[in-house]
Amino acid sequence: STIAQREGWLAEHMLIEGITCPNGTKKYIAAAFPSACGKTNLAMMTPTIPGYKVECVGDDIAWMKFDEHGQLRAINPENGFFGVAPGTSVETNPNAMEMVMKDTIFTNVAYTSDGGVYWEGLENTINSDIKITDWLGNPWELGVSKTPAAHPNSRFCTPAKNCAIIDEKWEDPEGVPISAILFGGRRPEGVPLIYEAFDWKHGVFMGSAMRSETTAAAEYKGKVIMHDPMAMRPFFGYNFGNYLKHWLNMEKQCDKLEGTMPKIFHVNWFRKEKNGKFLWPGYGENSRVLDWILKRLDSFDCYEDTPIGRVPAPESLRLDHLKTQIN
Numbered sequence: 655s656t657i658a659q660r661e662g663w664l665a666e667h668m669l670i671e672g673i674t675c676p677n678g679t680k681k682y683i684a685a686a687f688p689s690a691c692g693k694t695n696l697a698m699m700t701p702t703i704p705g706y707k708v709e710c711v712g713d714d715i716a717w718m719k720f721d722e723h724g725q726l727r728a729i730n731p732e733n734g735f736f737g738v739a740p741g742t743s744v745e746t747n748p749n750a751m752e753m754v755m756k757d758t759i760f761t762n763v764a765y766t767s768d769g770g771v772y773w774e775g776l777e778n779t780i781n782s783d784i785k786i787t788d789w790l791g792n793p794w795e796l797g798v799s800k801t802p803a804a805h806p807n808s809r810f811c812t813p814a815k816n817c818a819i820i821d822e823k824w825e826d827p828e829g830v831p832i833s834a835i836l837f838g839g840r841r842p843e844g845v846p847l848i849y850e851a852f853d854w855k856h857g858v859f860m861g862s863a864m865r866s867e868t869t870a871a872a873e874y875k876g877k878v879i880m881h882d883p884m885a886m887r888p889f890f891g892y893n894f895g896n897y898l899k900h901w902l903n904m905e906k907q908c909d910k911l912e913g914t915m916p917k918i919f920h921v922n923w924f925r926k927e928k929n930g931k932f933l934w935p936g937y938g939e940n941s942r943v944l945d946w947i948l949k950r951l952d953s954f955d956c957y958e959d960t961p962i963g964r965v966p967a968p969e970s971l972r973l974d975h976l977k978t979q980i981n
Contacts (some may be wrong), residue, residue: 656891659900662907663719667885669697670712670728670830672821673944676705681951683944684716684728684916685836686861686885690807690869692923692936694737698749698819701941703972708941709821710749711830712814713737718832724913726904727829732814738870739763739808740774746937749819750810759811762789764803773804806870833951838921839866839882845922847934848943848971850950850957850964854905857918860963862898867924919947920963935977942972 658665668684675681687693697713712730721727737750739760744751754760764772767785780786780796788794788803796803814820823830837860851857861884868878881887883894890897908915921943923936946966949956956970 655886655889655897658717659892659896663717664901664904666716666718667714667889668716668728668835669693669710669714670716670730670832671697671699672709672711672823672830673948674707674709675948681833681948682711682728682830683834683836683947684718684832685838685921686864687837688839688866688869688882688885688887690738691839691866691885694735694742694750695747695937696940698747698753698817699940700748700938701944702938702975702977703941703945706941706945708944709819710814710817711821711824718829720904720907720911720913721828722911724908724911726832726908726913726916728832729827729829730814730824734811734813735817736809736811739771739810740802740804740806742773742810743775743779746775749817752818753816754810754812757813757816760808761811762805762808763810764788764794773808774802774806832916834917834919834947835861836919836921836947837861837864837884838923839864839885840869840924841865841879841922842867842877842924842926845920845925846962846965847923847925848919848921848946848966849960849962850947851918851920852959852963854915854918855902856963858898858901860918860920861901864920917947917951919950939977942976946971 655665668686670684672680672682694713697710699708713735715732716728717731718726718728742750760771764786766772772786786794789805794803851860864883865879866882868880905915923934925933927933956967957964958967
């Protein structure tokens with residue numbers, strides 16, 4: 655991040671993905687979420703809306719700079735994926751599960767007597783005659799043991815070429831054109847599903863004010879809501895005030911090149927009801943939010959202005975055949 659500031663570009667904790675609409679139009683977005691908040695699941699999403707296709711450029715790091723036309727372009731500097739294992743399953747991320755079946759290093763997961771691996775989320779895949787050894791080397795029994803089988807921050811490390819939906823331009827040195835930037839974290843209350851910044855400055859403010867419920871990937875224990883600006887809290891290489899100035903200065907760079915800045919949005923898949931259940935089903939259903947974002951990138955008038963930003967106008971967010979009831 656320090657080198658990026660010195661040279662006038664952005665080194666960020668972001669996924670990069672391409673989204674193709676039913677009409678064949680493709681756009682790329684970058685999204686900054688704290689660790690263990692859904693970057694890999696979004697980057698490898700299987701959309702539930704017919705006709706949509708998602709392709710993955712990267713799930714963790716984005717290096718972004720302007721081309722000569724003022725278009726912000728991003729590359730993924732990593733050669734693979736270093737994803738959180740617990741919660742990853744065929745139901746939540748089938749592309750990731752297919753990807754880790756070969757050439758993969760697992761850290762701090764449990765292992766099984768038939769030579770496989772195990773973590774929380776794979777309960778439906780284990781036969782009753784299989785014995786499990788937890789990440790500490792102790793015998794572990796499903797439904798009996800009181801401690802997790804895998805460390806909550808256990809990981810899989812896999813070459814990106816193993817991903818079935820890797821984008822054809824994932825190694826293009828020119829990078830992919832970024833049309834939108836998403837910020838978001840785990841906010842159980844008080845933050846809506848999706849809203850759009852009024853302009854670049856407002857978007858930088860939204861990112862700087864980002865907060866998220868702590869996970870096993872952070873150093874705090876318990877469900878604490880922690881400030882995590884731009885999902886970069888563990889990764890800042892220099893003074894945060896100067897970091898914000900650098901983000902604001904990106905707009906001046908763009909103006910000199912007569913380009914257009916990406917739109918900025920804030921998402922929250924993790925809002926809960928009073929009984930603790932998630933209001934939004936997430937995973938592939940997040941394609942409904944991406945659908946609205948793409949409408950806004952095409953300047954559709956499908957929003958209402960509020961004090962916090964632009965929110966979907968009534969009936970502009972597609973909820974047909976949604977898997978869960980939204981209250």
